[in-house]
Amino acid sequence: MNELLKLMQTRRSIRQYTDQALSKQDIDAILSAGLLSPSGKNVKPWEFIVVQDKDVLNKLAEARTGAANMLKQAACAIVVIADTQKTDVWCEDSSITMAYMHLMAHSLGLGSCWIQMRCREAQNGQSSDDYLRNLLDYPRHYSAEAILSVGVPAQQRDAYDLPDVNGGKVHFDKY
Ligand SMILES: Cc1cc2nc3c(=O)[nH]c(=O)nc-3n(C[C@H](O)[C@H](O)[C@H](O)COP(=O)(O)O)c2cc1C
Structure with missing residues (x-):
């Protein structure tokens, strides 16, 4: 069977991780996959904030009601934000880069999960985006699409x- 198809068949969302750290090489490979993803008109509106600090990971877990608890266990989180002034398809572009990084994590034997941020609420009642902007200090014209949690499964x-x-x-x- 085709290797990529096999990888896609075995890819799952993984929400439980050991306390092992990730190698710099693995994190770089995941980021490279994101950086290589296609975008409308090749604008690449996204940027990635890589978080490995445990205190910040715990705070990221509060960026959502319920669905982000795995960030407390994750070795790394990649927050995907995009410059919304650069293109009207930043959401599609950001989604593709998330999917590429998710699949690359799997190919490295790591577990990862998409955690939705756009159109979602933080535990303190703010939008997830405002909560993340306060925490991570990105500019107002950037918006968060999602966070990829990553760890050893x-x-x-x-x-x-x-x-x-x-x-x-x-x-x-025909349909
Ligand atoms: C757009 C999108 C948003 C998602 N949001 C969350 C989320 O906030 N929290 C979560 O635990 N999983 C989230 N997921 C993961 C899905 O629940 C998961 O992909 C789906 O249940 C199928 O399972 P699989 O990935 O193992 O095939 C999201 C996935 C996508 C594509």
């Missing part, structure tokens, strides 16, 4: 079966 999840994921989603020539 402490859970195993089943691979997908291609016939199962295909069911009814693909149409040829």
Whole structure:
């Protein structure tokens, strides 16, 4: 089977991590995958804030109600923000870069999970974006799309079966 397809079939969202640190080489490889992602008109509106400081990771976990607790265990978080004045497709561009980094983390044997920030609320009632801007100090015309939590996996999840994921989603020539 094609290697990339195999990787895609075994990729899962991993939310439990050991307390092992990540190597600089692995973090660099994940960031390179993000930097190599395509963007509309090649504008690349995104920037990445890499967080490894435990205190900051714990504060990042409060950027969402409920869905971000895995950041307390994660060795690293990559916050994807974008310059919203550069392009009207910053959200699509940021999503693609997230997907590339998520898949690269998996290819390195690491676990990772997308944590949504755009259109979401922090535990203190602020928007997740305002909360993150206060915490991380990025400019007002930047917005956060999502955070990728990354760590050495402490859970195993089943691979997908291609016939199962295909069911009814693909149409040829006509709906
Ligand atoms: C746009 C988007 C937003 C997501 N937001 C969250 C989130 O806030 N918290 C979380 O734990 N998982 C989040 N996920 C992960 C999904 O829950 C996960 O991809 C989905 O359940 C399928 O599982 P899999 O990734 O293992 O295939 C998000 C995924 C995407 C693509």
